Amino acid sequence: MTKALPSVSRPATPGFATFEEPAHSLLIDGDGEPDFGALQTSEDFLALKRRVKRFILPATLLFLAWYVTFVLLSAYAADFMSTPLFGTVNVGLTMGFLQIVTTIIITMAYARYSKRKLDPQVDKVRALVETDEELA
Amino acid sequence: MTGANTAINLSVFGIFVLLTLYIVYRASTRNVSASDYYAAGSSFTGTQNGIALSGDFLSAASFLGISGAIAVNGYDGFMYSIGWVVAWLIGLMLISERLRNTGRFTMGDVMAFRMRQRPVRAAAANSTLVISIFYMIAQMAGAGGLMALLLDVHSKIGQAIIIAVVGIVMVLYVLVGGMKGTTWVQIIKAVLLLLSVSLLTIFLIGKFGFDFSSMLDRATQRSPLGEAVLSPGVKYGASDLSKIDFISLALALVLGTASLPHVLMRFYTVPNAREARKSVVWATWMMAIFYSCTLVIGFGAMALVGTDKITSAPGGENSAAPLLAFQVGGTVLLGIVCAVAFATILAVVAGLTLTASASFAHDVYANVIKHGEADPRDEVKVARITAVCVGVLAIVGGIAANGQNVAFLVALAFALAASANLPTLLYSLFWKRFNTRGTLWSIYGGLTSCVLLIVFSPAISGSKSSVFPDVDFAFFPLSNPGIVSIPLSFLAGFLGTILGGEPADREKQAEMEVRGLTGIGSGLR
Numbered sequence: 001m002t003k004a005l006p007s008v009s010r011p012a013t014p015g016f017a018t019f020e021e022p023a024h025s026l027l028i029d030g031d032g033e034p035d036f037g038a039l040q041t042s043e044d045f046l047a048l049k050r051r052v053k054r055f056i057l058p059a060t061l062l063f064l065a066w067y068v069t070f071v072l073l074s075a076y077a078a079d080f081m082s083t084p085l086f087g088t089v090n091v092g093l094t095m096g097f098l099q100i101v102t103t104i105i106i107t108m109a110y111a112r113y114s115k116r117k118l119d120p121q122v123d124k125v126r127a128l129v130e131t132d133e134e135l136a
Numbered sequence: 137m138t139g140a141n142t143a144i145n146l147s148v149f150g151i152f153v154l155l156t157l158y159i160v161y162r163a164s165t166r167n168v169s170a171s172d173y174y175a176a177g178s179s180f181t182g183t184q185n186g187i188a189l190s191g192d193f194l195s196a197a198s199f200l201g202i203s204g205a206i207a208v209n210g211y212d213g214f215m216y217s218i219g220w221v222v223a224w225l226i227g228l229m230l231i232s233e234r235l236r237n238t239g240r241f242t243m244g245d246v247m248a249f250r251m252r253q254r255p256v257r258a259a260a261a262n263s264t265l266v267i268s269i270f271y272m273i274a275q276m277a278g279a280g281g282l283m284a285l286l287l288d289v290h291s292k293i294g295q296a297i298i299i300a301v302v303g304i305v306m307v308l309y310v311l312v313g314g315m316k317g318t319t320w321v322q323i324i325k326a327v328l329l330l331l332s333v334s335l336l337t338i339f340l341i342g343k344f345g346f347d348f349s350s351m352l353d354r355a356t357q358r359s360p361l362g363e364a365v366l367s368p369g370v371k372y373g374a375s376d377l378s379k380i381d382f383i384s385l386a387l388a389l390v391l392g393t394a395s396l397p398h399v400l401m402r403f404y405t406v407p408n409a410r411e412a413r414k415s416v417v418w419a420t421w422m423m424a425i426f427y428s429c430t431l432v433i434g435f436g437a438m439a440l441v442g443t444d445k446i447t448s449a450p451g452g453e454n455s456a457a458p459l460l461a462f463q464v465g466g467t468v469l470l471g472i473v474c475a476v477a478f479a480t481i482l483a484v485v486a487g488l489t490l491t492a493s494a495s496f497a498h499d500v501y502a503n504v505i506k507h508g509e510a511d512p513r514d515e516v517k518v519a520r521i522t523a524v525c526v527g528v529l530a531i532v533g534g535i536a537a538n539g540q541n542v543a544f545l546v547a548l549a550f551a552l553a554a555s556a557n558l559p560t561l562l563y564s565l566f567w568k569r570f571n572t573r574g575t576l577w578s579i580y581g582g583l584t585s586c587v588l589l590i591v592f593s594p595a596i597s598g599s600k601s602s603v604f605p606d607v608d609f610a611f612f613p614l615s616n617p618g619i620v621s622i623p624l625s626f627l628a629g630f631l632g633t634i635l636g637g638e639p640a641d642r643e644k645q646a647e648m649e650v651r652g653l654t655g656i657g658s659g660l661r
Contacts, residue, residue, distance in 0.1 A: 033657070034650070034656050034657050036643065036646040036647040036649075036650045036651070036656075036657070037642070037643060037646045039646070039650045039656065040646040040649055040650050045650060045653075045654070048653060048654070049653070052653065055229075056229045056230065059225075059229060060225070060226075060229060060230065063222060063225050064390075067218075067219075067222050067386075067390060070218070071215075071382070071383055071386040072383070074211075074215070074368040074369075074382070075368070075372070075373075075379040075382050075383055076379065078367055078368045078369045078373060081211075081367060081368050082363075082366065082367035082368075086349055087347075087349025087350070087352075087353070088349045088350075088352040088353045088356065088366065089348060089349050089352060090366055090367065092211060092366075092367065092368055093211065093214070093366065096211075096214055096215075096217075096218050097428070097431075099218045099221070099222055100217075100218065100221050100222075100424050100427065100428060103221050103222050103224065103225060103420065103424060104420065104421065104424050106225055107224070107225065107228060107416075107417055107420045107421075108417070110228060110229055111413065111414075111417050114410075114413060119410065122653065122654045122655070125650075125653075125654045125656070126654055126655070126656055129656055
């Protein structure tokens with residue numbers, strides 16, 4: 001199943017198998033290499049990209065915004081950050097600890113999302129060229 | 137710190153070195169091919185690699201530097217911890233899986249994937265070497281300072297000898313064990329470090345009746361700053377300029393972590409992208425636990441040892457954790473904490489040496505000099521020779537930089553990584569039009585602007601704490617250049633691409649995108 005080395009890419013000849021052909025046909029070019037151009041525009045790959053984007057884009061923006069907010073508040077709103085919350089524990093320390101908590105939450109959410117939504121779709125795309133991997 | 141301690145410290149540390157060297161030797165029997173040397177034959181599991189990843193990342197700066205920074209500066213020291221934990225989300229979601237799918241051994245593999253090979257690989261190797269050596273000198277300098285404290289070695293010559301010994305042991309790890317050996321050293325060290333840090337934390341918090349608030353209360357009484365130590369601004373709140381420096385540091389921390397070359401190279405030791413993802417999940421948990429513990433240890437040291445005693449101890453801030461260990465557990469615990477800290481330096485430096493040597497041998501020798509047709513055996517031979525050279529360079533640099541502030545030097549390495557590597561990696565993974573010229577502009581633009589701004593910053597000249605305190609050629613006011621050089625590198629990559637140069641290779645771009653997400657064509661399962 002496994003090849004010892006990553007395949008050396010050749011100058012790709014125009015794909016013999018194209019996107020218009022029935023879905024079960026393999027997206028392999030004349031040399032038996034995966035036809036990446038056709039793969040890139042295949043329905044399954046586009047669906048994978050959409051799923052990746054749906055999670056990564058909002059999650060990245062969210063955690064960066066949350067982190068920057070924390071940094072800016074620390075720099076310019078020291079009084080607010082010093083407000084005591086639980087005993088001597090103030091808003092700033094609590095927010096800092098929450099940064100760590102949200103990091104763990106996003107990490108686990110991504111791991112779960114990948115397993116449920118991304119990995120099966122990756123397998124679908126890989127199935128488009130599976131025979132190639134077998135032959136090589 | 138008396139002679140008896142020194143004996144215990146030395147023996148605990150000696151046992152660690154002997155044990156790890158034995159393991160490295162055992163792990164190295166089949167260490168012949170390039171893949172074995174650089175990537176441990178991609179044979180580690182995600183869990184193992186995740187632990188090693190945290191081992192690579194948890195340097196002496198993290199353990200001694202951060203707990204010390206918290207013990208002295210309170211809240212402002214805590215900032216480092218948070219940046220370093222949050223940063224792993226970038227590694228997890230944007231980089232690790234795509235890197236594993238598209239590259240083989242080095243960062244250059246990914247950056248040059250769809251670009252002209254030779255110039256881009258040379259650029260990637262340059263940036264890897266500069267960052268690794270910077271980071272390594274910081275670690276070696278830390279080793280000298282640590283020794284002053286732990287082994288009671290106060291003469292500069294004595295410390296220089298110790299730095300040289302550290303350098304030789306680490307080169308041995310790399311030469312004998314390759315990536316497999318160094319990975320095992322990282323795993324052992326990470327487990328030891330996390331174990332001792334969590335036990336210390338549980339013990340400390342137990343001492344205060346599991347009440348963090350009362351610990352902080354006690355801490356504020358022992359700090360000359362009083363209540364202010366729990367609020368932001370102790371270190372960075374003095375002026376508008378220092379606030380911008382604070383933001384600059386925060387940016388470098390969060391953006392630099394996932395683009396450090398020795399962290400990137402770790403992703404190649406696992407067999408596929410799913411394991412790479414698992415590594416980051418493990419590493420993130422380890423980091424989250426570790427840095428939560430440093431918060432307790434830092435404030436614990438403030439409460440039990442007192443800030444004044446820490447700052448006046450040899451080694452200054454860096455001595456907070458060892459002093460605390462001595463206070464609560466006597467000489468034995470001190471010996472263990474010191475040995476773990478020292479092992480940390482050793483392991484991290486070994487990882488850096490390996491990365492630098494791999495980058496030179498694989499990118500410069502095999503691909504630039506030999507046009508990609510080098511004999512893999514020669515390539516490994518070159519890598520080993522480079523490892524020795526890098527080791528010598530690190531020893532010399534470490535002796536020269538002995539006494540500098542470790543966490544600060546490390547923060548500069550993060551700024552370099554965030555400027556030279558992150559924009560290039562993100563563009564080449566996510567921007568279709570990105571081309572060779574854009575790649576070169578963003579790598580060199582980020583690297584040179586960052587280096588120049590460091591040279592002309594107060595870190596190098598013009599202030600009491602700088603490297604050359606007697607001369608003043610500083611004109612850039614910030615001690616961390618990230619806030620300028622990171623956006624500059626993004627801009628340079630963008631301009632380089634849209635202002636011409638050969639257009640992006642569509643075929644290769646398609647291959648990279650498909651391969652990055654699915655692993656098709658990489659031969660990985």
